[in-house]
Amino acid sequence: MTGIVLLALIAIIAARVLYTFRDRSPGYSLAIAIDGKAADASPRPLRVGFGRVKINPDLSKPNEPVYIAGFDQNRTATNIHDDLWAVACVIDDGHSRVGVVSLDAIGFFHDDVISVRKRLAADWKIDYAIVCSTHNHSTPDLMGLWGPSVLRSGVNAGYRELVIQSSAEAMGAAVKSLQPTRISSHEILTKPDGLLTDSRKPEVYDADIRVLHFTSPSNGATIGSIVGWANHPETVWSENRDITADFPGYLRDMLENGVRQNGAILDAGVGGIHLFVNGAVGGLMTTKPSVKVHDPYLQQDFKEPTHDKTRALGRQLVSRILPRLEDTNAPTTDRASIRIHARTIELPLENDGFLLAPVLGLIDRGHSRWRQLRTEVALVSIGDVSIACIPGEIYPEIVNGGIERAPGGDFDIDPVETPPIRTMMPGKLKFIFGLANDEIGYIIPKSEWDEKPPYLYNAKKGVYGEVNSVGPEAAGIIHRAIKELVAQAKP
Numbered sequence: 217m218t219g220i221v222l223l224a225l226i227a228i229i230a231a232r233v234l235y236t237f238r239d240r241s242p243g244y245s246l247a248i249a250i251d252g253k254a255a256d257a258s259p260r261p262l263r264v265g266f267g268r269v270k271i272n273p274d275l276s277k278p279n280e281p282v283y284i285a286g287f288d289q290n291r292t293a294t295n296i297h298d299d300l301w302a303v304a305c306v307i308d309d310g311h312s313r314v315g316v317v318s319l320d321a322i323g324f325f326h327d328d329v330i331s332v333r334k335r336l337a338a339d340w341k342i343d344y345a346i347v348c349s350t351h352n353h354s355t356p357d358l359m360g361l362w363g364p365s366v367l368r369s370g371v372n373a374g375y376r377e378l379v380i381q382s383s384a385e386a387m388g389a390a391v392k393s394l395q396p397t398r399i400s401s402h403e404i405l406t407k408p409d410g411l412l413t414d415s416r417k418p419e420v421y422d423a424d425i426r427v428l429h430f431t432s433p434s435n436g437a438t439i440g441s442i443v444g445w446a447n448h449p450e451t452v453w454s455e456n457r458d459i460t461a462d463f464p465g466y467l468r469d470m471l472e473n474g475v476r477q478n479g480a481i482l483d484a485g486v487g488g489i490h491l492f493v494n495g496a497v498g499g500l501m502t503t504k505p506s507v508k509v510h511d512p513y514l515q516q517d518f519k520e521p522t523h524d525k526t527r528a529l530g531r532q533l534v535s536r537i538l539p540r541l542e543d544t545n546a547p548t549t550d551r552a553s554i555r556i557h558a559r560t561i562e563l564p565l566e567n568d569g570f571l572l573a574p575v576l577g578l579i580d581r582g583h584s585r586w587r588q589l590r591t592e593v594a595l596v597s598i599g600d601v602s603i604a605c606i607p608g609e610i611y612p613e614i615v616n617g618g619i620e621r622a623p624g625g626d627f628d629i630d631p632v633e634t635p636p637i638r639t640m641m642p643g644k645l646k647f648i649f650g651l652a653n654d655e656i657g658y659i660i661p662k663s664e665w666d667e668k669p670p671y672l673y674n675a676k677k678g679v680y681g682e683v684n685s686v687g688p689e690a691a692g693i694i695h696r697a698i699k700e701l702v703a704q705a706k707p
């Protein structure tokens with residue numbers, strides 16, 4: 217009898233495991249290679265459109281608490297401090313069309329991105345749709361790791377559906393507002409001091425701000441911008457229970473509406489709709505509570521993790537960006553070819569925690585095959601501006617250089633992920649879109665991978681990172697895929 221019970225139990229568990237890991241998108245495989253030749257041969261004026269849809273959670277249902285993502289479990293939201301958005305930008309060169317949606321969200325899995333793509337109307341003619349998350353730690357759980365306990369998901373299926381639908385609607389609104397544009401690009405060299413810290417050696421940042429500015433050819437007015445920077449939006453830190461868009465929210469609002477304090481306008485905005493994309497945040501880029509942030513408009517320092525400190529961080533960025541957007545002498549062009557190279561890749565899932573979490577009902581994402589995750593990389597360029605889409609939190613040294621053969625590392629090998637991604641990318645302004653089309657967790661250089669003693673750089677304790685990574689091979693596979701896309705994209 218016990219034998220039968222045991223067999224039945226094993227069968228139930230096996231069925232559960234098979235169901236959990238079922239492929240949510242069977243056969244989904246993407247391979248796009250738009251080389252821009254048609255646009256080179258017959259250049260047509262660029263067009264751009266922006267759209268946005270609010271994605272606030274519903275806090276009015278006492279029996280449906282909203283679990284905030286990031287830090288510890290069971291952090292329920294009590295208040296909406298400022299709105300969360302899905303912001304979309306669609307760019308069209310007369311031949312091809314690329315769309316980007318940036319979500320005020322912790323992360324969005326590839327299956328959810330595929331769901332968004334399925335809802336884009338065919339007549340919007342979007343050749344490639346990118347969905348990124350700002351990686352905000354004051355937004356509802358969309359990954360399942362921050363529910364009422366470590367064993368229960370914090371994802372509300374209705375909210376996830378709202379985000380999927382809103383992403384598609386934002387993209388549609390952007391398509392409908394397509395209009396002729398001129399573009400100018402800005403790289404704003406920025407030191408991390410007073411803004412953020414790197415909490416894991418080697419100390420490498422991706423602190424420069426990159427901006428793609430869209431203006432009207434008829435009157436020079438701002439239509440919108442894409443701003444890229446790399447830092448965890450978690451300024452209000454772990455005790456916060458307000459829903460907030462964190463520094464990206466302040467940044468977008470101030471670029472549009474100006475810098476205001478108690479009704480007074482301290483700096484005028486430029487109007488338009490602004491989209492923030494996060495970059496290489498792995499390793500770990502963050503504005504810790506120990507970082508003192510100076511508000512350049514109030515001439516005041518903020519250290520405690522408050523909304524005022526977050527606003528100061530937003531103002532640090534705005535005070536650097538606004539002068540560029542107001543610079544009427546910046547070179548602009550109204551013609552640029554769009555090139556898109558994107559590809560589905562598979563990553564081996566070596567993290568047993570990531571394997572267990574779906575069985576427990578925490579992470580809801582399918583596997584393309586047993587212990588293989590389907591994800592995606594892309595290289596998009598618009599004239600001199602290139603974008604590498606990375607499906608998670610990549611360590612800045614993989615992007616900018618500086619990977620170390622770290623003493624104490626588990627593999628004791630020379631750096632694998634070379635040359636640095638940014639040196640391979642084409643063009644003059646090189647964006648990294650982090651958490652693009654997926655959130656697979658940290659993307660860690662193999663030579664810095666460390667789970668076993670002796671620990672990195674002879675430290676007494678182990679480092680944080682590996683527990684939230686699919687495994688030591690992920691970085692190499694992503695790096696190689698980007699390298700191949702770069703080679704494919706060469707004219």
Ligand SMILES: [Zn+2]
Binds near residue numbers: 351448497609
């Ligand atoms: Zn993170």
